[in-house]
Amino acid sequence: MLVIRPIEQRDFPTLKQIAIESGHGFTSLPVNDELLQNKIDHSISSFSCRPAGKGECLYFFVAEDSDTGEVLGTTALDAAVGLSSPFYTYLLGKQVHSSRKLGIYNVVETLTLTNDYTGVSELCTLFLREQAREGMNSRLLSKCRFLFLAEFSELFDHRILAEMRGVSDDGGNSPFWSWLQEHFFSMDFPTVDYLTGIGQKGFIADLMPKYPIYVNLLSKEARAVIGKTHDKTRPALRLLEEEGFAWRGYVDIFDAGPSVECDLKQIRTVRNSRRLTVQVGHPVDAGKHLISNTRFDGFRALIGDLAVNEEKAQAVMTPEVARLLKVEDGDSVRVVEM
Template sequence: MIIRPIAHQDLPALQAIAIESGPGFTSLIDDHEFLVNRIQHSIDSFACPVQSPGQQSYLFVLEDEASGEIMGTTGIEASVGLSSPLYHYHRSRVVHHSRELDLFNSVEVLNMCNHYTGCTEICTLYLRPRFRRAHAGKLLSKVRFLFMAQHPQRFADTVIAEMRGVSDGAGESPFWNWLQAHFVDLDFATVTQLSGAGNKGFIAELMPKYPLYTNLLSEPARAVIGQVHPDTRPALAMLEAEGFRHKGYVDLFDGGPTVEAERDQIHSIAGSVPCRIQAIARDTAVLNRAPASAQGDLLAIANTRCEGFRATLTRQAVYLPEHDVLQVPAALARSLNLDDSAQARFVRLAPAAIGRQSHTRTGPGQTRQPRQEFRYAL
């Protein structure tokens, strides 16, 4: 499995993903022109020299090296809400108190806001069902943090993730059903497609501008506020293990939670290790050659390029901290476009199997990850 920047040749696979992911996956919609523009914008973003985050959008694909098929996608928006408003509801409480009548009542409300304008957003993570395999979802999630760690000037100090909210197999959202009945007579699939395409004028024109008292919502609508789609729970758990937290902001359409973290405190960024590569062939003289059958820690490794970015997983790497050298098989180095002595960065995803020697040592802040894989995150 190799992760690389998306290219125009990936358009058919990206369109298939847009269809497979269904309503609610607002960062990809089944529209040919939209997808072509999304790919071109990503290509331009990777190629552009950047000193501070702007409207760049980075879209990666996970490729099966053996077949060349695209297994999934993952992406980063450098700075959201600049060209098109990024709306959320914020959950808070208001108190109604009459001292004269000795009555006190605290109620929950939802207020529309643009709190996350200018933040970096991780998005568009989708692992196609027929390509589910061990650690593929982890790689799609973690690779964004390796890229951020290597190119911090391209991203904001705060990173957010909008988690997919609750909807059923038919694409019906209980939260939106209530809003549709009272305010916006459009179905869930239509509003998510409009929003995904950047057509958000209807939000300002039709959505309620005053606080929504949640006790006025239907019971099904109230029950899903701040909840994630069942398929998204493993992804949420993974982000929480990275240090992301929900602070009361939810999606306008399905009520799903948005989580946030400070970029430099994300565990996979703080714990990533810059190193120098030693490409190991059969006849290479090495300081510490592991047995051929040895299985070390599972590492996500990436080169340090932007336009030519590559990343993958391996258990066949040996880290020598005293020399700041990561020894990797020569074939793996070639797949990452890494020459001998080139710079790279890695982060540990899982320890070596019990009873086998671990040959790597990573930086601080590593967290044990959930074992369950996932289809999509947000």
């Protein structure tokens, strides 16, 4: 069974291997020892002292196999993006060119560089290793974050963002970036992807076009991938769409992948989750639930069987599920039926 827990120092070797496996375009996990260690340190610091409100905190989780102890996935929450360094996106919009005298009326699409997501909370770093892509593991890895958001909502913005990886080939070549590279840059996509991942974003302000880009001036290949998602990222996007996330026209500045968003209180799992009291025993008529404890630094989540005693507002679970969640009789858990 997979159990979600905060990342620890001992997870570094596996985190580096996951960064290698994630491939091109997965900016939040650069193959760089210093940056990966910084992420672990940042998360441990964020969990060590619960803040009073939203700040530049990173809550990084791993999915651990309860039988083998092997880490098989990662997922994270960035409490506020763009506060210490700019967070850039393109906004797909429209401009009208018309002349009543000449009887001409043309609507053209534009891409405008923005910092509109500054201070917004982000879902990030979702990656499940290939050997674990079965059953409900993907759902656990994606949805566990919503139980954390529901339990500690005061630590996050009311807007929740998720950047989807855009289209690129196995060699890391992005059709969208290829057009930008030809006209404004002299770096290939894997290079800019890596520089962004390690935090060296100064070149964006220096070289990125300052004015809106007319979409009809882009190459046919670049236009075709605006707002499109990488094949390997589509399952993650579908899970978010089930939760109420939608595309509002913002895309990544490098690969044009869509950024989807949802109000925290409108996320389906957040809305449907509830707190119940633990009763350890032998549940009758148990069903599959997404379950987490309500601890901050000792957060645990899993998908397991439990029965709900509505009269007593109790979650009746087996000793094994209780052990993995690190809860006892009388403790609180947050649950949502799968």
